Amino acid sequence: MTIRAIVADDQTVVRTGFVNLLTTQDDIEVVAEAADGEEAVRLTAQQRPDIVLLDIRMPKMDGIQAARSILSEADGATKVLMLTTFHLDEYVFDALAAGASGFLLKDATFPELLHAVRLVADGKAMLAPEVTKQLIAEFVHRRPTRIATPDLTGLTAREAEVLLLIAQGLSNKEIAERLTVTDHTVKTHINRLFTKLNLRDRAQAVITAYELGLITPGSRAHG
Structure with a gap:
């Protein structure tokens, strides 16, 4: 199945670079490109792509507003992958709250770009450990007194442990090594x-771990 994509970035060189890389793949088709948020929303409504790569900072309408508009109209058919220059971007929390499936750093390697696009188009979340840490920091800043609402009683002790490790930014492979189990077992627990x-994805898992009190400000994964 071909993944239909739209690339939106106000920097022509960056946008063209992403487009040229994606079009080298037989399973990815770039159906349009946009130079601002408003154009991205309009083209998405016209083309109904599987995924939109959205720069966070764009003129006329920023990536957060564009993501919110696109996802409210897409009914799950279109996924959004945010593009950012920095690991620590102040819009991380807003973008994930708007429904974006994850983040891709603009200096990502070609394999990382392809992996992210295919992962998100398949309905999964793309959340790098650096972004997970920023999400945690932003969540603590914005919701320091939020009362926990999810219920942990239905989880096994191992599932709660896996949730904690996800919130600390560990990958499935790292969790498997930490718990001395197989990758398949980790996926089953998740x-x-x-x-x-x-939960929809790992981003929501991080937020939930905070709401449940499993992780507190300053908590981190240890190697």
């Missing part, structure tokens, strides 16, 4: 805890 807590 699927079960996501179902029990009604």
Whole structure:
């Protein structure tokens, strides 16, 4: 199946670079490119792509507003992958709250770009450890007194442990090594805890871990 994509970035060199890289792949088709947020929203409504790569900072309408508009109209058919220059971007939390499936750094390698596009187009979340840490910091800053609402009682001790490790930014492979289990076992635990807590992706898992008190400001994964 061909992944239909739109690339939106106000910097022509960056936009063209992403387009040229993506079009080298047989399973990815760039159906349009946009230079600002408003154009991205309009073209998405016309083309109905599988994924939109959105720069956060764009004229007329920024990437956050564009993501919110696109996702409110797409009914799950179109996914959004945000493009950012920095690991620590102040819009990380807003973008994820708007429904974006993750972030891609503009200095990502070609394999990382392709992996992110395919992952998000397949309905999964793309959240680098650096972005996870920023999400945690922003969540603490914005919601320091929020009362926990999810319920942990339905989770097994191992599922709660996996949730904590996800919140600390560990990948599935790293979690498997930490717990001395297989990757498949980790995926099973993640699927079960996501179902029990009604989570969409790892971004929501980080927020939920904070709301449940599993992780506190300053907590981090240890190697």
